[in-house]
Amino acid sequence: GDSVTQMEGPVTLSEEAFLTINCTYTATGYPSLFWYVQYPGEGLQLLLKATKADDKGSNKGFEATYRKETTSFHLEKGSVQVSDSAVYFCALANYGQNFVFGPGTRLSVLP
Amino acid sequence: KAGVTQTPRYLIKTRGQQVTLSCSPISGHRSVSWYQQTPGQGLQFLFEYFSETQRNKGNFPGRFSGRQFSNSRSEMNVSTLELGDSALYLCASSLEPTSSGNTIYFGEGSWLTVV
Numbered sequence: 001g002d003s004v005t006q007m008e009g010p011v012t013l014s015e016e017a018f019l020t021i022n023c024t025y026t027a028t029g030y031p032s033l034f035w036y037v038q039y040p041g042e043g044l045q046l047l048l049k050a051t052k053a054d055d056k057g058s059n060k061g062f063e064a065t066y067r068k069e070t071t072s073f074h075l076e077k078g079s080v081q082v083s084d085s086a087v088y089f090c091a092l093a094n095y096g097q098n099f100v101f102g103p104g105t106r107l108s109v110l111p
Numbered sequence: 112k113a114g115v116t117q118t119p120r121y122l123i124k125t126r127g128q129q130v131t132l133s134c135s136p137i138s139g140h141r142s143v144s145w146y147q148q149t150p151g152q153g154l155q156f157l158f159e160y161f162s163e164t165q166r167n168k169g170n171f172p173g174r175f176s177g178r179q180f181s182n183s184r185s186e187m188n189v190s191t192l193e194l195g196d197s198a199l200y201l202c203a204s205s206l207e208p209t210s211s212g213n214t215i216y217f218g219e220g221s222w223l224t225v226v
Binding site: 031032034036042043044045046049051089093094095096097098099101103104 | 117154156159167201203209210211212213215216217218220
């Protein structure tokens with residue numbers, strides 16, 4: 001079945017550092033890809049998404065590009081802030097199947 | 112437009128009791144899915160309802176059940192609670208079934224502690 005693999009972390013960065021969280025997937029067909037973020041004590045919020053190859057999703061300074069050739073959807077941000085500290089989940093949605101989530105990556109940003 | 116609303120936000124139950132959690136989806140959304148989140152197991156799919164019918168069920172025992180009403184609101188029930196049922200229970204809604212590839216939107220969750 002479909003699956004999502006992502007670095008589990010925790011990832012600890014200093015404020016204004018560059019962030020990359022790797023995500024790769026295994027799926028048949030052409031799934032939609034998502035990044036969700038979970039702040040402490042809250043549910044998951046949609047951060048960005050891409051629905052086809054070479055699409056770039058972006059929001060709040062975060063970006064991810066749907067790379068079908070490498071089956072990847074890595075999350076990047078040029079300059080992280082303390083307020084970005086959260087758990088980030090990569091996910092895919094494929095026609096005919098349930099949403100599949102990665103294990104989540106905990107990010108801590110230090111001032 | 113209001114988001115996904117889950118009640119109660121926090122609850123404590125005793126082993127052997129049962130619990131009912133409620134979820135009101137975003138207006139117009141007909142699909143509601145439920146997930147259990149624990150530190151050790153991550154996000155695990157419980158079940159999905161669409162137009163009052165259960166479409167899919169995850170690998171959970173029969174103690175976990177759910178239903179959806181005609182207004183798309185959903186409830187999940189856990190009977191004979193065990194300590195291992197302590198978790199954050201998340202509800203998510205979408206316009207169409209999740210198998211269509213639509214975005215799903217989460218509520219803030221219900222924190223269940225079983226003592």
